[in-house]
Amino acid sequence: MLFLMDFYFLLASHCSCLWFFLIFPLRTKNCLLFFLSLKTRSLLSVFEEDAGTLTEYTNQLLQAMQRVYGAQNEMCLATQQLSKQLLAYEKQHFALGKGDEEVISTLHYFSKVVDELNILHSELAKQLADTMVLPIIQFREKDLTEVSTLKDLFGLASNEHDVSMAKYSRLPKRKENEKLKAEVAKEVANARRKQHLSSLQYYCALNALQYRKRVAMMEPMLGYTRGQINFFKKGAEMFSKRMDSFLSSVSDMVQSIQGELDAEAEKMRISQQDLIAVHESVYTPDSDVSSPAINRNLIQKAGYLNLRNKTGLVTTTWERLYFFTQGGNLMCQPRGAVAGGLIQDLDNCSVMAVDCEDRRYCFQITTPTGKTGITLQAESKKEYEEWICAINNISRQIYLTDNPEAAAIKLNQTALQAVTPITSLGKKHEVQHPSQTVKNMENDKIIPSESAGIQDSTQLIAPGTPIQFDIVLPAMEFLDQNRGGRRANPFGESEHSSKDEEEDSLLQQMFVVRFLGSMAVQSDETCEVIYEAMRQVLAARAIHNIFRMTESHLMVTSKNLRLIDPQTQVTRASFELTTVTQFAAHQENRRLIGFVIHLSETLGEDSMSAYVFESNTEGEKICYAISLGKEIIEAQRVSLFNSPHLYDISHSAFWLHCPGTSGVHKKNKLLPLLRTKFCRYCLISQ
Numbered sequence: 001m002l003f004l005m006d007f008y009f010l011l012a013s014h015c016s017c018l019w020f021f022l023i024f025p026l027r028t029k030n031c032l033l034f035f036l037s038l039k040t041r042s043l044l045s046v047f048e049e050d051a052g053t054l055t056e057y058t059n060q061l062l063q064a065m066q067r068v069y070g071a072q073n074e075m076c077l078a079t080q081q082l083s084k085q086l087l088a089y090e091k092q093h094f095a096l097g098k099g100d101e102e103v104i105s106t107l108h109y110f111s112k113v114v115d116e117l118n119i120l121h122s123e124l125a126k127q128l129a130d131t132m133v134l135p136i137i138q139f140r141e142k143d144l145t146e147v148s149t150l151k152d153l154f155g156l157a158s159n160e161h162d163v164s165m166a167k168y169s170r171l172p173k174r175k176e177n178e179k180l181k182a183e184v185a186k187e188v189a190n191a192r193r194k195q196h197l198s199s200l201q202y203y204c205a206l207n208a209l210q211y212r213k214r215v216a217m218m219e220p221m222l223g224y225t226r227g228q229i230n231f232f233k234k235g236a237e238m239f240s241k242r243m244d245s246f247l248s249s250v251s252d253m254v255q256s257i258q259g260e261l262d263a264e265a266e267k268m269r270i271s272q273q274d275l276i277a278v279h280e281s282v283y284t285p286d287s288d289v290s291s292p293a294i295n296r297n298l299i300q301k302a303g304y305l306n307l308r309n310k311t312g313l314v315t316t317t318w319e320r321l322y323f324f325t326q327g328g329n330l331m332c333q334p335r336g337a338v339a340g341g342l343i344q345d346l347d348n349c350s351v352m353a354v355d356c357e358d359r360r361y362c363f364q365i366t367t368p369t370g371k372t373g374i375t376l377q378a379e380s381k382k383e384y385e386e387w388i389c390a391i392n393n394i395s396r397q398i399y400l401t402d403n404p405e406a407a408a409i410k411l412n413q414t415a416l417q418a419v420t421p422i423t424s425l426g427k428k429h430e431v432q433h434p435s436q437t438v439k440n441m442e443n444d445k446i447i448p449s450e451s452a453g454i455q456d457s458t459q460l461i462a463p464g465t466p467i468q469f470d471i472v473l474p475a476m477e478f479l480d481q482n483r484g485g486r487r488a489n490p491f492g493e494s495e496h497s498s499k500d501e502e503e504d505s506l507l508q509q510m511f512v513v514r515f516l517g518s519m520a521v522q523s524d525e526t527c528e529v530i531y532e533a534m535r536q537v538l539a540a541r542a543i544h545n546i547f548r549m550t551e552s553h554l555m556v557t558s559k560n561l562r563l564i565d566p567q568t569q570v571t572r573a574s575f576e577l578t579t580v581t582q583f584a585a586h587q588e589n590r591r592l593i594g595f596v597i598h599l600s601e602t603l604g605e606d607s608m609s610a611y612v613f614e615s616n617t618e619g620e621k622i623c624y625a626i627s628l629g630k631e632i633i634e635a636q637r638v639s640l641f642n643s644p645h646l647y648d649i650s651h652s653a654f655w656l657h658c659p660g661t662s663g664v665h666k667k668n669k670l671l672p673l674l675r676t677k678f679c680r681y682c683l684i685s686q
Helices: 002-013 028-035 038-091 100-169 175-239 242-276 381-395 404-418 451-460 475-482 495-504 528-543 619-637 646-655
Strands: 302-310 316-326 329-333 341-345 350-353 362-366 372-377 508-520 550-557 560-564 571-576 580-585 592-600 606-615
Touching (some): 038 100, 100 175, 100 242, 302 381, 316 381, 350 381, 362 381, 381 528, 508 528, 528 580, 528 592, 592 619
Antiparallel strands (some): 302 316, 302 372, 329 341, 350 362, 560 571
C-alpha cells in the first residue's frame, strides 16, 4: 500500500495539475491520508502562488484597459466639445473681423466632420467597453473570486479537522468512556468529510483556472483589435472620398495666408530696423528742449500726463494717466479701463503754467467761474506747450466751426501779425507767488469772412501795435512821478507822505490783481476798445507762451490808481483817476478787467493805453470802486454851496449799498457841509 501511495504521489509531482486525484480513484481511507499529507500541501502551495500572481497581474491589466476605455470615452466628450466650440466662433464679437467669412464657413464644415467622427468614437468606446473591459472584469469577479472563496472554505475545514483531531487525541484509556469516544470519533469523521469536500472543490477550481486564464488574457485584446479595425474602416469609408478636395482647398488657403504673413513680417522687420536705427535722442525725453517743433494749431491732443491728487491737508500724489480731448471735453482713461471718463469741460476755461512742488512742465486748468480745476504735468517742454496751446484753442470753441484746423491756423497767423511782444515773462521775474489761473477769455468767434468786425478792430487798435507784458509807465506819468528835488526812497514812498495821502483820500479800496499786458489804442470812446485789447493780449500770451504774471495790489482811492508790490509795498505804477477814461470788466469772465489811460503829451498830442488785469474778485467791484472815486473827484470840483452833486455822492453810496459812515475827517476842507467820510469797506473783496 505504501508503495502504491508513493507511486501516486510521484506521478502527481510530475504533473502540474491536481486533476490527478480525480483520475485515479482511491479508497476513502487512502484518499484522505493522501489529502492530508505534507507533499499534497506542498503541491497545493504551488497552485496557490500561481493564482495569487495571476490575480495581481489581472488587476494591473484591468487598470490599463480601463485607462484605454477612459481615454476613448474622453475622446468622445472632447470631440463633442470641439464641435460646439467651432460653431461658437461665429458668435464671438471680434474687434477686428478681417477674413472671418472664410474662416466661419470652413469651421462650420469642420464642425460637421468632427460630429461624424464623434459618432465613430462613441461606437468604438461602446465596443471597447463590451469586448475588452467587460471580459476581464468577469474573469476577475467570477474565476479569481471563486478561487479565493474556496481557499477560505478549505482553510476553515482544515482548522476544524485539526481541532477535532486534537480532541480525539486527548481521549483516556478507560473503557467507561466509550460513549465519549464515539461522539469524538463521529466529530472527526464529519470534519474529515467536510475537509475532503472543500478540498475537492478547491482543487477543481485551481485546475480550471489554468485554462481560463489563457482565455481571459486573449479575449479582451481580440475585442480591442476588432474595435479599432472597425473604427478605421468606417472612418476611411466615410471621409476618404469627399474630404480630399475640401482638405486640399483648406491647405491652399492656409498656405496663402502664411504667404501674406511672411510678407507682412518682412515689412515689419524692415520697419523695425528703420526705427531701431534712429538717433538715441528720439527716446530721450525733452531732447530738443532748446528748439522744439511745437504745433500751436492743435484742436485735439492725446498723451500721458501726471495728474496731481490731494491726499491730505498738505500732502499730494501724482498719478500717470492717459488724457485725450474729445470735442470741448478733457477725458481721462486709467489703465485697464475700457473707455475714458470726463475730467474737465474746456469751454471758456483758462490754462496757465504753474510752479508745483519743484516739478517741471506743470500747468493748471481753471473753470470759467474762476474755480481752480486740475493740475497736470507733461513729460517734455514740447508736450507741455502743445497741451497749453491745444486747451487754449479748444476753450475758444474753434472745434464748433466748419473747418476747425483752418480756423486755428488763421487765428494764430492773425495774432502773430497783430502783436509783437516787447518782453517775455517766460523768464524768471521777481514774483513771489505764481498766478493761479491764466484766463483764456477769447470768447469772440473768429470768422474770417466777417470783414466788418476786422474793420472795427483796426479802428480801435492799429494793426501791429506792440504789447507790453511788463508794467511800463507812459513817459509823462514817469516824469510826473520823478519830478521834484526831494530824494526818492528806493523802498517806497516816505511814511509821512503816504499817510497824509491816505488821510486826504475819501475812498480806499484794495484788490489783488495780476498784470496781463498793455498796449496803445486809438480810441477811448467805447468799452469795445478794452474788449479788443483783452482779446489781443490773451492771444499774444498764448502764442508766445507767456504764462507768468506779475501779482500786485491795486489800490483805488479818490485820487488815483496805484499798483503796489505785495512784498515790499513799493508802488510799481500810479495813474491819476482823472486820466482813466474807460474801464470795464469782461462780459463773460468777470475776473478780467481793463481800463484806458488818456494822457496829454508835451507836443500837444494825446496818447491812450489800455491796461488788462486779472483779479481774484469780480471785475465789476473794481469798476464800482473806480466809478465811485471819479464821482468823488467830480463832487470836489464844484462849489459846495451850489453843487448839485452832493446828492449824487450820497446816491452813489446808496447805490453801492454803503453801510454808512466811519467818522469825521479832521483834515477835510469840506467839513462844514460834508462831515462824513466814505467807508473804505463799501466794496468787500472775496
